[in-house]
Amino acid sequence: MTAPQAARRSRPRLRAALTVGACAAVLGAFGAAAPVQGAEAARPSAATADVSPLAGADLPFVSQEAEDADHNGTVIGPDHTQGTVASEASGRQAVRIASGQHVEFTLDEPANAITVVYSLQDGASGTLSVYAEGQRLDQRLDVTSRYAYFDAPWIAGSKTHHFFNHGRLLLGQDLAAGDTVTLRVDPGDTAGDYTIDSVDFEQVAAPASPPPGALDVTSLGADPSGQADSTQAFVQAVAQGRGGTVWIPPGTYRVEQPLYVENVTLRGAGNWHSIVRSSRFINQGQSPGDVHLADFAVVGDVTQRVDSDPDNAVNGSLGPGSSVSGLWLQRLKVGLWMTGTNDGLVVEDNRIVDMAADGLNLNGNADDITVRNNYVRNTGDDALAMWSLPQINRDATFDSNTVIQPNLANGIAIYGGENISVTNNHVQDTNALGSGIAISNQAFLQPFFPLAGTITVHGNTLVRTGAMNPNWNHPMSALRVDPYNHPIEADVRITDTTVIDSPWSAFQFVSGGGTGLAADRVTIDGATVRNVGTVVFQAETTGSATISGVTATGVGVTGVYNCPYPTGIAPMRLDDGGGNSGWDGEWTDCSTWPQPGDTPGEPDPDRNLAAGRPVTVTSHTDVHSGPNAVDGNASTYWESANHSFPETLTVDLGAPTEVGRVVLKLPPPAAWETRSQTITIRGGDQPGSLTDLVASRLYTFDPARGNEVAQTLPGSTEVRYLHLVFTANTGWPAGQLAELEAYAS
Structure with missing residues (x-):
């Protein structure tokens, strides 16, 4: 992006501003993890060019x-x-x-x-x-x-x-x-x-008028000033209004208990005018269906994410033939958490913002659903997601939606299902732990139904999407294909994709469960890739894909990273279907992940070999997990279970590598007092045949010396696994380590 200026020309309207230019389980560890690493470094331009919009919602x-x-x-x-x-x-x-x-x-x-x-x-x-x-x-x-x-x-x-x-x-x-x-x-x-x-x-229109024959909630005692609780008036209205329309006139209404709705339309005067204050507006298991919610706002008071609480605008089933349109949903855990039967559901023209978790999540029994022309911003998990569990989802369409800044997960995530379409969407500025679009066989619960039939991913624009996953310790791309728990055997057809300014890579094939399941029958036909921090294709599992018509400019390092995990499986086969350009070259050192600015095949000889590498530990407490010891941040740390020595921490360098020195760190001196730990440093090429590199000895971590110690290893020590055994700690009854750094010399 150009340097900041005191005065600048305004960008075009939001659809034009979207220009070329978890789901908690998806946030879990990679298992044994892929042999890659990453750190924040130089990035592509943060700006987008002034050209016509390619995809996304038509917004007012x-x-x-x-x-x-x-x-x-x-x-x-x-x-x-x-x-x-x-x-x-x-x-x-x-x-x-x-x-x-x-x-x-x-x-x-x-x-x-x-x-x-x-x-x-x-x-x-x-x-x-x-x-x-x-x-x-x-x-x-x-x-x-x-x-x-x-x-x-x-x-x-x-x-x-x-x-x-x-x-x-x-x-x-x-x-x-x-x-x-x-x-x-x-x-x-x-x-x-x-x-x-x-x-x-x-330009907000004047309040709409009620349709003829509608039942006005204020006629049953609802308070449009927002002072009194209007729950009972709404309960009576949806009961008496079955088969017709319940009218929510302009005003603000407090609804403090959730509603059950069936065969009824709830309509407001517009989502700027008719406002419902409720953190749990509709909560129900099953509904006969024919429920229509339109043209009002639901604003919650959710200040923390509690996954077991139904703090959602809609929680459960609206039943077949239902619709949700023209709503403003804000400050809830999830906008629409749809379970049970919702066949034929249409979700369109809504604005979903400031969610603690997902914007929309469809859980099974979701055939022929259409999600289109919605605007979703600032969610705390996947913005738009579909889980094919406990029943299979079939024939769902996610079309022409705009997603901005999903935190902790993906913009649009499809987890299993048959004949699913993701078309003409615009996703931008994903944060940690997610891609712009994820096509995945991650089974959160059972029974889970893997991808089947034809998965169509067409005409999508992804801007500044992809992120550094702190659990996997390597990047996630703008568009990810992930046979996490099941091989991908569906026809995955990715066509006419635009990827702009990805911080890391454009397309990724990875088996997130760490078992190297195959991604087969994938075609990528037609893609414009402009400015990626590292590579165009990031392949970390086995399988095959046919690549055609993919043109790239501004590639940060080289065209392809193809290093499967586990290392004994065949690499991904990327078949050239013709019409490709701009992404020649392949990263050749599978022991390290390329960083933005690296030279192809020539990683920094003075780099920390352990940075971002997969870590296994015998135990950990609370959030102080093993990957903290290789994340490059000395303020985060690994801590084992208390009173359970010996404890171990093992780092997989990815391939036999010469290591001449290790550096051990605890958090900054201002936070941690002096302590000594008894540690043995072991190493080798196989986890079951490690030898002592440095015999058990006492290491003192002194704030006056930065709470770090260095240990030289015997000359020409070549190991794949560095294995630390902790047997005592004078400062706490557990093994503790903020950073393990390994250097060739």
Whole structure:
């Protein structure tokens, strides 16, 4: 991206702004892990070029980035590092403003409402002043960090995340193209520093009128002021309104207990006008069906992710022939968590933002479902997902959706199912632990139904997607094909794909369970790849794919990384179907993962050989797992179970490698006092035939010397496995290690 400037031309409207330019189980460890590594390094450009949009939803608003607007604040980013505010911003950049500072936007189209994507410091709340054409509005934008700074320590590799929130405001006037809207920190705006990511400008229509014969919830006592609990009025309305329409007029309604709905339409006056305050709006096992939810908002009060709680707008089944359209869903655990029978369900034209977990997840019994033209941003897991369990999903379509900034997982994830289509979607700015699109046979639960029939992945645009997975200790690509628990035997047809500015790679074949299952019958036909940090094809399992018409420019390192795991299986066969260009060359050193900026076949001779390598341990406590010892961050550490010596930690270097020196570290001196650990350093080419490289001895970790020690190994020591045995610790009754570094000399 070009250097930050005080004044910049605004980007085009959001569909145009999306330009070329877990599911907790998916977050789990790789098992034995693939023989690769990665670290944050140089990246492709964070900006996208000014060209026509290729895919995504047709949205009723224009989005502008703060860093492209006129401002006197401080630009943060670009940054892809998990756990930083900039990494969760669209475009990986945002603008931080403090007292007296502003961001000013010039409108591309008429608007009378704004949605601000912002971040505050943890614990802060307050207001932000808004100006239209230089005149401050009487009403300020309410802002809060109450729904930010999430932690999910049960998800391996997760860090504090979810820094941004959406704030909406009707301006009370109609502005024309060329007019200005300014966000300014004025006296009375006491939330500290404000980080502005983007603003959506929208011309909101007047409230709609109720359809003839509709049952108005206020006629049964619902309170549109939001003061009283309107649950009973809604319960009576959906019971009396079966076969017809229940009308939610303009207002704000508190619904504190979930509803059961069947054979009824709930319709509002528009999702800016009819607002339901509820963290559990609909919760039911089965429904006869014919339920239609349209044109209102459901805004929750979910401040933490609790996977066992049904804190969702819809939890369960709406039944066959149902639809969800025109909703605004915000501050829930999941927007739509669909289980049971939902055949023929249509989910369209919704905005799903600020979820603690998924935006939409379809669990089995989901035949002929259509998910189209939705906008999903700032989710805490997969944005749009489908699990083929406990029944098989068939003939589902995910078409023309826009996904921005899913945290901790994928943009669109298909886990099993038969004859599934993922077409014309736009996904951008994935964060940790996920790809833009994942086509996977990961079986979260049983019974699971693997991919079958034809899986169509067509016309999708992926911008700045893919991430460094801290559990696998290597990258995930923009588009991932993953025979995790089952070989892929379906016809996977990936056509007309656009991949722009991937931080790492474009296409990936990996068996995430670590057992090297095959990805066969895959075709990639027609793809434009522009700017990838490392390689175009990242192959880490066996199988075969036919590649045709894939053109690449701006390849960071080389064309192909083809190093299967486990190492004894055949590499992926990439058959040239013709029409390919720009991705010649192959990475030849399977003992290390290429980093952005590496020279093909010539990794840095002074690199840390253990960085990001697979780790196995005899035990660990809480979140202090083995991979922490090779993640390059001395503030994270491995700790074994207490009072259970001996404990071991083993690093797989991927291939026999000459190691001349190891460095052992504990966390920074400010946090850890002096302690001594008794450690034996062993090594060898096979886990069952390791020998002592350095006999058991005492290593003292002294804050005055940085809490680290170095150990030279015997000359010409060539090992694949480095194995540390911990038998005592004077500072804590467990083995502890923040970093194990290994060097050739």
